[in-house]
Amino acid sequence: MPVEPARLELAPHSEIASGIRDALPFVFSLLLTFTLIGMLGRRHGLDLPAMVVFSGTVMASPLQLTLLETPAHLLNAFGVLVSALSINLRFLIFTLSLKSSLKGAKAAFIPALAVMANAAFTLMSIRKEQQPISRLYANTVCFTLYAAAVLGTMAGYCFASLAGSALMDDVSVVIAIFISASLGKMARERHSFHAQWIAGLTTAASLLWLGQISLMLVLAVTMVASYAYDRT
Template identity: 85%
Template sequence: MPAESALAKPAAHNEIATGIRDALPLVFSLLLTFSLIGMLGRRHGLDLPAMVVFSGTVMASPLQLTLLETPAHLLNAFGVLVSALSINLRFLVFTLSLKSSLDGPIKTFVPALAVMANAAFTLMSIRKEQQPISRPYANTVCLLLYAAALLGTVVGYCFARLADDALMDHASVVIAIFLSASLGKMARDRHSFHGQWIAGLAAAASLLWLGEISLLLVLAVTVLTSYAYDRP
């Protein structure tokens, strides 16, 4: 038993180190993305605790940006709650798809899986193709990326409190350029590239025909076209 325990500790340390190494590129991206969310929250008059709770419970930057830019008279607590519950159904889907690859009972992974967002799911999906997902790896990836999102929100909010509007506008443009560059890297994958074009064309058609971008229409067109494209 002591020998097994001695071997388990280095293995756990290696899994933690691997998790940190895999997550680091995404940490920087999340910090910038959620900094923009924090800045927008401050601009719209929300307080810091509300923004931290907003990021911590939704953890979906596109939805958060959409809700923050929605006119106040069109936004209500019920709409925000339904949006948050709907988007967080992805956690259930993520968990079910990874369940067979977890190295141990699923209940021991609950803290990590409860805060697993898109980036963490992507890393663990890649990991499961190589070996079972250990608890140290899952905890490291999920909690590190979750902390990056919360920290980014706080940093962006504090920056907006200190900076003037002109500087905030410049910072928003820089962040948008960075995110666009990230999309460009993703486009090296043929399926991601086609998916981006489908979403972009659907948004353009919505703007042309309806006079505004209908997120529901863009989502429906993207999902249906992607499904047809990926069918065997």
């Protein structure tokens, strides 16, 4: 009987540790992806607070990249608002699908679900197949990934302000960063972190040895290494 209180006392720490461990492979991807978004925002003349709000409210890198690369004369406030609301409707669907698996009062999950990203939904969907989703686990996963997106945006914006204009004008740089962040997901989930590092190191090596980023080299090395690693 004395063991039971100790077990209950350690449970919160276990939930937090489990959430951090599950979120870590996605943190690297989000940092790189939103670094790209911060860089593009700076290049298009947006200020840092605007970019933080942009990433913090939309949390959809494909839409953000599309909006940032769309000529200004083709954009209007209504179109941006409709696009943002439409793509964020997915979070309502995500929440409804998780509702029956949330452990405890549903209102306690509102802060976490309000900042839930695609990766957070994926992790919680896997979790609910094994056990109910606790508030601590949901908070850890959702806020860790949300922080990675916001910090990535800020880091990219600051990097762009320090980098030379020649670097920022090289479109291959930002495309390679996006590839580095996303291509690793072609491997099985437990290997995605390794594949992302392979892509990132290949990008750095290409820039160091060739003086520029070769997209074909990044693609080829990452795909071959991911496939080989996945088969071992």
